[in-house]
Amino acid sequence: MATIDPAVVDGARVRYEAACAAGLNLDMTRGKPSPEQLARSHGLLRAVDREDDPAADGTDCRNYGGDPRGLPEMRAIFAEILEVDPELVFVGGNASLQWMHDLVVQAMLVGVPGGDPWGGPRRSTPVKFLCPCPGYDRHFSVLERFGIEMLLIAMGDDGPDVEEVARLAGEDPNVKGMFCVPRYSNPTGVTYSDDVVEAIAAMKTAAPDFRVIWDDAYALHAFEGEPDPLANLYDRCAAHGHEDRALLVTSFSKVTFGGAGLAAVAASPRNGDWIRSFRSIQTIGPNKLNQLAHARFFDGSLSAVRDHMKGHADLIRPKFETVLRVLDDRLGGLDVASWSRPRGGYFVSLDTESGCARAVVEMAGNAGVKLTPAGATFPYGLDPQDRNIRIAPTLPALAEIETATGLLADCIVLVSAGA
Ligand SMILES: Cc1ncc(COP(=O)(O)O)c(C=O)c1O
Known part of the structure; x- marks a missing residue:
């Protein structure tokens, strides 16, 4: 169990209880494109609309x-x-x-x-x-x-x-x-x-x-x-x-x-x-x-696909930056978790201390923040060290990501401190 400054643990507890009272309903379980991303491809639905169009x-x-x-x-x-x-x-x-x-x-x-x-x-x-x-x-x-x-x-x-x-x-x-x-x-x-x-x-x-x-x-x-x-x-x-x-x-x-x-x-x-x-x-x-x-x-042309992907990147990048900023702010220097800093893709991978991931995901779920089940990133759903949590930030809106990641960080603090 990690030794964490009691003021940090108290802060996490106060925020966690407030989140429970607020009745959140946030979902960071799957790497889905957001509605804004989908909207950028709507032209597809009109791309083939003539009768004789081989x-x-x-x-x-x-x-x-x-x-x-x-x-x-x-x-x-x-x-x-x-x-x-x-x-x-x-x-x-x-x-x-x-x-x-x-x-x-x-x-x-x-x-x-x-x-x-x-x-x-x-x-x-x-x-x-x-x-x-x-x-x-x-x-x-x-x-x-x-x-x-x-x-x-x-x-x-x-x-x-x-x-x-x-x-x-x-x-x-x-x-x-x-x-x-x-x-x-x-x-x-x-x-x-x-x-x-x-x-x-x-x-x-x-x-x-x-x-x-x-x-x-x-x-x-x-x-x-x-x-x-x-x-x-x-x-x-x-x-x-x-x-x-x-x-x-x-x-x-x-x-x-x-x-x-x-x-x-x-x-x-x-x-x-x-x-x-x-x-x-x-x-x-x-x-x-x-x-x-x-x-x-x-x-x-592939170059048109690449340009399209740059538009997606502009939507996705701030979401990942938000996750990393909140994790850095809340958990940086606490020595209770480490996380990836991806340059692309759809996920952030976070490792808690051994034996904490399931409890963290459950605790976040109880406060209305759904995360990918702990263990899902390993065969048979069994993470031998019970450490890994996959964060999927592409679908929710920025404000939701900020709230959900903050709550996740608070759960990590509380579980790591055994509080
Ligand atoms: C590595 C990887 N492969 C495949 C898929 C699913 O791809 P598809 O929609 O083409 O089945 C995903 C979706 O998250 C993925 O992360």
Whole structure:
């Protein structure tokens, strides 16, 4: 238990009690775009409104048909984002999470190219995945649903502990893959260094069908200036003769509409044939109208997307600055918590002292401030040290963020002091 100046604890208690009496109802649980961000994409809804309005290749987007990989104009934009050849890109659906889920399901049932099914009655030992932690809870939900054992990998300032990754992947053929959020990671905000990317690409894996699901969800999401550069996993894997290792995904959920953006996946030609084999059974074709609307809205150019993202950054940056200012003011110098200072993405990751996070989240909830459940950033919802809290400030208004973060800080003081 931390020793904190009693005046600081008293101040926190007075404010906490006042907050309880005020009946707050604030939500900082999920990284959603704000209404102001969504409004900036409304032009999408009017971008395709003529009866005779085919895509550049003549495809009538209202009908079945066209390239099952999606419209060439959007595949080109996603290819530029993921830094791969457009031939390797599939655009479909609105949720990258659905692609990730599907990649895992297909691997379990059918197997990835070069391997047997990861699941099924013939397999006596469960498949395992490497999970950099703290990480994205929905990745863990996918793995948990299919009984894939999750092995915790510590996150550092430049990405996951790659020595541990290489050791586990190198010695156990049941370790079949790894989820990564390589840029402005959820929740730590870390961008993987070139050395980390290189190590993931180069390592020898005991499983010949090892896959890295490279979730570049925040590829465009800098708060200021250009996004952090990121080494090209696909190229690095190919350079080491492992081009099938990389499965790249991203989406426009936090570019245009959270519920109606576009998602894309890119992979080697062999993986691409595999993806095409199940996609062509799942759907006769993706929603091309939404792809056309996006292509028109952004004039078919990534630089228009980047400009659009600068507008988002102007809305988001003050929210993160508010969180950091309040945390600095209330907790700076108290030695009861540490927090990330992200340059992009959607989250601040905060660590309390061991054994405090659950109590803090519960206490904040009792005062009407909902936070992501403690433990959510770890597999099975279990943070071994009960320390990590994910703060998601994009959705609420500035004043709400100020109040909610202040209350969170007060709860940390009170729980840390055992008050
Ligand atoms: C790392 C990461 N990947 C994927 C998603 C969800 O993306 P989509 O809406 O494309 O499924 C999120 C949303 O928070 C995320 O943080």
